[in-house]
Amino acid sequence: MLISWVVMPTCLPLVRRRCHACASGHFLTSGKFRVNANHKLIDVWLLALCTACGETTKLTVLERTNVRSVRPDLLDRAHANDPRLAAELLQDPVVRRRNRVALDWDGAWRLDTGGSDHLDREAIDVSVRFAAPIPVRPVRLIAEGCALSRAEVGRLITEGKIVSAVRLAGRISGDFGFTLKR
Numbered sequence: 001m002l003i004s005w006v007v008m009p010t011c012l013p014l015v016r017r018r019c020h021a022c023a024s025g026h027f028l029t030s031g032k033f034r035v036n037a038n039h040k041l042i043d044v045w046l047l048a049l050c051t052a053c054g055e056t057t058k059l060t061v062l063e064r065t066n067v068r069s070v071r072p073d074l075l076d077r078a079h080a081n082d083p084r085l086a087a088e089l090l091q092d093p094v095v096r097r098r099n100r101v102a103l104d105w106d107g108a109w110r111l112d113t114g115g116s117d118h119l120d121r122e123a124i125d126v127s128v129r130f131a132a133p134i135p136v137r138p139v140r141l142i143a144e145g146c147a148l149s150r151a152e153v154g155r156l157i158t159e160g161k162i163v164s165a166v167r168l169a170g171r172i173s174g175d176f177g178f179t180l181k182r
Contacts, residue, residue, distance in 0.1 A: 002125045002126075003124055003126045004129065005111060005127070005128045005129070005145055006112045006130075007111055007129070007132075007134055007141065008110055008111075009087070009105075009108055009109050010108055012028075012031065012108065013104055013105045014027065014108070015027040015059070019050040019052065019053065019057070021053050022055065024051060024053065026050070026104060027049060027051065029047070030049070030086075031082065033046055033061070033078040033085075033086075034058065035075070035078050035079060040067055041067070042064075043060075043063055044060075044061040045058035045060055046090075046095075047059075060095075090103060091132060091133055105134050109136070121182075122181070123182070125177065126178055126179075126180065128141060128175060129175050130174060133174070135172070137171055139154060139157070139169075142162065162179070163181075
């Protein structure tokens with residue numbers, strides 16, 4: 001029997017970046033944007049607050065871009081402070097690289113297993129789907145979904161009782177599946 005699990009974001013992740021005011025390493029985004037137009041050029045920034053001192057930093061989305069080359073829906077969503085746009089932009093590798101930031105997903109996601117009625121079966125096939133590209137260790141997902149310790153999951157992998165087509169060591173942010181045999 002195939003069981004489906006979903007890794008879902010619960011809120012926007014923290015942004016890892018050094019604060020110039022207090023040397024803290026994390027910023028919280030609330031989905032607020034600042035849009036500045038100068039004649040035919042436009043700048044768009046995503047605002048983030050330092051978790052320690054509250055200092056604001058701007059993450060550059062568009063810089064000195066001709067207004068006619070910007071999609072109208074992007075501009076409307078930025079003016080409306082759309083939190084979904086903030087989530088999309090935070091996951092965009094170009095925006096992260098331009099601003100030299102990384103994302104901290106700790107506490108910003110949850111695993112939806114659909115219940116625990118599958119835990120007593122002899123063998124289960126699980127398909128794990130990611131609603132957003134959240135980097136998580138598969139061992140952590142399996143441990144949380146099957147109510148096992150991470151050490152127990154590691155032991156089951158080495159014994160060949162948990163098998164998968166993808167490597168279960170390290171982090172993964174894309175869909176995968178595994179089979180658990182007890």
